[in-house]
Amino acid sequence: HMPVAYACHKILWNPQGRPEDWEFVEVNSAFEEVVERSAEDLKGQRGSQIFRERPETFARWLEEGGAVARHGGVREGEHYSETLQKRYSYRFYAPQKGCFAVFLWDVTEEKQDQILQESLERLELALHAANAGLWDWDLASGEVYFDARYYTMAGYEANAFPQNFEEWRKRVHPEDISRCMNTVQAVCASERLQGFDVDFRFLRKDGAVSYTH
Numbered sequence: 001h002m003p004v005a006y007a008c009h010k011i012l013w014n015p016q017g018r019p020e021d022w023e024f025v026e027v028n029s030a031f032e033e034v035v036e037r038s039a040e041d042l043k044g045q046r047g048s049q050i051f052r053e054r055p056e057t058f059a060r061w062l063e064e065g066g067a068v069a070r071h072g073g074v075r076e077g078e079h080y081s082e083t084l085q086k087r088y089s090y091r092f093y094a095p096q097k098g099c100f101a102v103f104l105w106d107v108t109e110e111k112q113d114q115i116l117q118e119s120l121e122r123l124e125l126a127l128h129a130a131n132a133g134l135w136d137w138d139l140a141s142g143e144v145y146f147d148a149r150y151y152t153m154a155g156y157e158a159n160a161f162p163q164n165f166e167e168w169r170k171r172v173h174p175e176d177i178s179r180c181m182n183t184v185q186a187v188c189a190s191e192r193l194q195g196f197d198v199d200f201r202f203l204r205k206d207g208a209v210s211y212t213h
Helices: 031-034 055-071 106-127 146-152 163-168 174-189
Strands: 003-014 019-027 074-081 086-093 100-107 135-137 142-148 201-202 209-212
Touching: 003 031, 003 055, 019 055, 019 174, 031 100, 055 074, 055 100, 142 163, 163 174, 174 201
Parallel strands: none
Antiparallel strands: 003 019, 003 100, 074 086, 086 100, 135 142, 201 209
16 A cells, blocks of 8 residues: 655635635655655645646645634545546644645555445345346356355255356256256357356255246
């Protein structure tokens, strides 16, 4: 993970006492990487100059920084940088009246993990609502992934039998296996793998069969 970026600024007020810009006072090396400018280049520069190609960022920082520079306190949030294709968490606070400091840290990876987890949870809810199981077949190794619901729908405990194609094959009803295998072979022979779509009877743990699509 990238180190926490830090920058301290002095707010510039207009004649009406409203924040109109800021000057950079101090930055660390991590902040230099974020804005791709050295500390020497940044010191004394105005925010409007540094962020002239990022007006939304400038406006947000002016609002947040101006508020804490005047009233104190802490403001926190997240910001996605289109330029860097990264998501940052930020925290503004006032080290002294009339100034504001900001901490930035890269949360792109954590956010991606969160989005993936939320997607998996939505998928699980959809599968549960549809009374469906999930499987995935690696054609090269012959290994087949069955999720827990695939087992339990047929009366088995999760992971009750090994996850490979042969284990699935021997549990397909004898009258359906030829049709299933023909479908499998047709899909494998196709130049475009568009999916495996077949109805068959699957042997349950209690000896009965379940109708599966």
